[in-house]
Amino acid sequence: MTIASDDSKRLVDAIGHAVANKKQLSIVGQSTKSRYAHSSSGDALQTRDHVGIIEYQPDELTISVRAGTPIREVADILAANDQTLACDPPRFMGGGTIGGAVACGLSGPGRPWYGNVRDAVLGVEMVNGLGEQLRFGGKVMKNVAGFDVSRLLVGSLGVFGLILSVNLRVQPKPQIERTLVTDMEWDKAWRAMCGAIAKPSAVTATCYCSGSLYLRLSGNRASVAEASSILPSGLETANDVWEQVRDHTHAFFNNEGQLRRSWYGRGKKAQLSEDEHVLVEWAGAQLWSYEQASTRVALDANTDSEPFDRSVANPPIESKYVKRLRRAFDPHRLLNSDVRL
Amino acid sequence: MSLEFAIELIKSTLPSECVLTEPTATAPFETDGLTAYRQRPPIVALPRDTNDVRQVLRICHETGVPVVTRGAGTGLSGGALPHEKGVLLVLTKMNRIIEIDDVGCTATVQPGVTNLSISQAVADKNLYYAPDPSSQIACSIGGNVAENSGGVHCLKYGLTLHNVLGLKVQTIEGDELVLGGNGYEHAGVGLIPLFVGSEGMLGVVTEVTVKLLPTPPRKEVLLGAFDDVESAGECVAAIIARGIVPAGLEMMDALAIQAAEDFAHAGYPRDAATILLCEVDGTSEQVSSDAQLISELMEAHGAANPRRATEAEERDRLWQGRKAAFPAVGRISPDYYCMDGTIPRRHLGKILARIAELATKHELRVANVFHAGDGNLHPLILYDARDDDQLHRAERLGVEILELCVQVGGTVTGEHGVGVEKLDPMCSQFSKPELEQFFRLKEVFDASGLMNPGKAIPTLAHCSEIKGMHVHGGKLPFPELDRF
Structure with missing residues (x-):
């Protein structure tokens, strides 16, 4: 366990200094998501020494964490109290900080059931591009005072400001977690996955890859047993598959080429042929593919898609407002200035 | 001048049944759920579709006339209070x-x-x-x-x-x-x-x-009666510590229980200091085991023989008392003022005790209804609006309660919004740079400050007026405009 340390003064001063000298800064955590969120020009501003749990009240279902704290350490502390984060951000290369998880906003395979990082954020403490230390949101579930800046920061890749600390919702850890797998053709698998959204069940993650459908069941003994009937032919397999999908250590992610994410609306089925090399999670709503292997994946109007390295532009109107938003937080464009939203 | 022009433009753009300007027609729109604030709108526009909305916004933008958007008008913080020189854009016709x-x-x-x-x-x-x-x-x-x-x-x-x-x-x-x-x-x-x-x-x-x-296949509602608030609070903590996330978890204090029982006859124990209503839902197996555990935890914290409602009719009856708490309190007092602070749950006992002290100081009664699961507290301050002094004391007590919520790490509004009602306590919750950041965010989408001006975010001038905060004058463009 890392020793807790409050490095906020240095971080705030560094931004203040950058503002005074109009110098650009590149915010860096553990750099585990550099394939997704590229580093920017300017001096590196390291959050790794700003670590530790500020406050953890298991019976309030909230935790307050400094941005540089490794996700793994937060997960371990929660697990010791039979709790987990109320979201499941990836830990590429086994690492990653809480601040990075918020800044990138990526979600693991439990997304449709547990929500994303944005859903779990209750409040933040941040430094904007004027060097001002600001707090938004809070430590309580219900809070509608002021614009919801804390959740706006999720996925903003550090361009609105440096995240100093985050207050997050946590949830009880399910008593039992069980994974079932079975071979199934895509159409049937897709219907089974949609059923896991439309009917109450203990399903908390789905994955379809190479003709196999995986389901994660979570809950108490009885509800998991009840849900097992969804896949009558399913065999029990190791729960590791979910971490592998989340952290991209699954064999699917060993391919060469440009990795692409495509998002399907709920209830909208991807048209896949049998030999297509894809990995589908979120009950069919997120599809991973490699450019050279799956250029045939048909994208229709209900689909949004981008390379995982985000080498595409936003819709033009949104980008007009996004540009202004950046100016509203960072008028001198000092923070992660090259990062495109 | 520009308002008259905007009214003419809207009248010539929208069909006549979508525009109201006669005082008798606009009167129903002069207030929302916060009836202490009233303002007759000079014009009410009722767009039929997105295109109508766009036309009205274009006219407001071109003429520099404020626009206040309103839905059903049930809001409790005056967010839809009309602007005296603006358009009230009412979206109820867009109900498809x-x-x-x-x-x-x-x-x-x-x-x-x-x-x-x-x-x-x-x-x-x-x-x-x-x-x-x-x-x-x-x-x-x-x-x-x-x-x-x-x-x-x-x-x-x-x-x-x-x-x-x-x-x-x-x-x-x-x-x-x-x-x-x-x-x-x-x-x-x-x-x-x-x-x-x-x-x-x-x-x-x-x-x-x-x-x-x-829809969950099964639901169960449990009712536990406690001799004191602390035991009920500890029971809530124990339920959550055991890994249960109830679908609903509500607490009411003695005054709220008695008022609700007299009004709705839900079968609440009239002599209890506090009751806890807890709903669990989900698969049949999960509900059975959760409800059993909650029942045991209620007993362990001093609630003898918790009631368990499994059938819809019985569940609805238990909820009815809670859902009727506001009108029920309305029967025992000419007026009541509903607060909406949120606090970390563990401070509940302390906060309720402090609220009781403050109420005594202001010589007013307070009934407490609490979303115990998420920390959202609704103290209902009982007063008589015909007595100016009582109204003033009720408002003063409300501000003090919200300041208390902020002090323990909570917030001034959990779910009712700031509107016009909570502009003062917002000044306690946010610093000057935070408010300025809000202003800059608003300008991103509404540079001319025409969307619902005067609401939700207090101006720095407003905060400095109420607490002597220093304002750097002249930093905002168009300082003459009434902002936010």
């Missing part, structure tokens, strides 16, 4: 359910659709829309988005924000923003959180796509 997808479990609706009618429209498919503010029979989904409305099931199912997948928003500059959709993620930065809960300050929502949830 556009699409229901029972495979993907989503509904796409116009903003004037009522909260409850979404659940009613999909009930036969065993689906429902989870957030259920107590005004759900009347309040509109557009208003829910504007306020980020909650309800009694937030701890498990989240706020409006957690249940909205997509929005179409019209800006006063004439752009349509298509945010999200019917999936979980989309390319680009997610702006939905900025618009949810923005109280009509940034744009007008013209379409909402919400997530529908499968």
Whole structure:
């Protein structure tokens, strides 16, 4: 366990200094998501020494964490109290900080059931591009005072400001977690996955890859047993598959080429042929593919898609407002200035 | 001058049945759910569709006339209070359910659709829309988005924000923003959180796509009566510590219990200091084991023989008392003032004791209704508005209660919004740079400050007036405009 340390003064001063000298800064955590969120020009501003749990009240279902704290350490502390984060951000290369998880906003395979990082954020403490230390949101579930800046920061890749600390919702850890797998053709698998959204069940993650459908069941003994009937032919397999999908250590992610994410609306089925090399999670709503292997994946109007390295532009109107938003937080464009939203 | 011009333009653009200017016709719109504030709108526009909305916004933008957006008008913080020199844009005619997808479990609706009618429209498919503010029979989904409305099931199912997948928003500059959709993620930065809960300050929502949830196959409601607030609070902590996230968890104090029981005859124990109502839902097996454990925990914390309601009729009866708490309190006092602070749950005992002290100081009675699961406290301050001094004391007590909530790490509004009502306590919760950051965010979407001016975010001048905060004058453009 890392020793807790409050490095906020240095971080705030560094931004203040950058503002005074109009110098650009590149915010860096553990750099585990550099394939997704590229580093920017300017001096590196390291959050790794700003670590530790500020406050953890298991019976309030909230935790307050400094941005540089490794996700793994937060997960371990929660697990010791039979709790987990109320979201499941990836830990590429086994690492990653809480601040990075918020800044990138990526979600693991439990997304449709547990929500994303944005859903779990209750409040933040941040430094904007004027060097001002600001707090938004809070430590309580219900809070509608002021614009919801804390959740706006999720996925903003550090361009609105440096995240100093985050207050997050946590949830009880399910008593039992069980994974079932079975071979199934895509159409049937897709219907089974949609059923896991439309009917109450203990399903908390789905994955379809190479003709196999995986389901994660979570809950108490009885509800998991009840849900097992969804896949009558399913065999029990190791729960590791979910971490592998989340952290991209699954064999699917060993391919060469440009990795692409495509998002399907709920209830909208991807048209896949049998030999297509894809990995589908979120009950069919997120599809991973490699450019050279799956250029045939048909994208229709209900689909949004981008390379995982985000080498595409936003819709033009949104980008007009996004540009202004950046100016509203960072008028001198000092923070992660090259990062495109 | 510009207002008259705007009225003429709107009259010549929208059909006559969509424009109200006669005082008798506009009178019903002079207040929302916070009836202490009233302002007759000079013009009410009732757009039929998105195009009408865009036309009205264009006219307001071109003439520099403020525009206040209103849904069903059930808001409790005066967010839809009309502007004396502005247009009131009422979206109730846009009440069409556009699409229901029972495979993907989503509904796409116009903003004037009522909260409850979404659940009613999909009930036969065993689906429902989870957030259920107590005004759900009347309040509109557009208003829910504007306020980020909650309800009694937030701890498990989240706020409006957690249940909205997509929005179409019209800006006063004439752009349509298509945010999200019917999936979980989309390319680009997610702006939905900025618009949810923005109280009509940034744009007008013209379409909402919400997530529908499968109706739980089983529900059970438990009622425990406690001799003191602390035991009930500890019981709540124990339930959560045992890994249960109840669908609903409500607490009422003695005065609220007695008022509710006299009014709704729900069968509450009239001699209890506090009652806890706890609903669990889910699969049959999960509900059985959770309810058994909760019953044991209630007993262990001093609630003898908790009542367990498994049948719909009995469950509804137990909920009826809680849901009727506000009108019930209305019967025992000429007027009441509903607060909406949120606190970390563990401070409940301390806060209630302090509220009682403050009430004594101000010589007023307070009934407490508490969303115990999520820490949202609704003290109802009883007063008589005919007595100016009582009204003044009630307002003073309200401010002190909210300051108390902020001091223990809570917030001045959990679910009712800031509107015009909580501008003062916002000055305690946010610093000058934080308020300035809010101002800059508003300017991103509404540079001329025409969208719902004077609401939700207090001006620095306002805060300095009430607490002597220093303001750097002249930093904002158009300082003569009444902002936010």
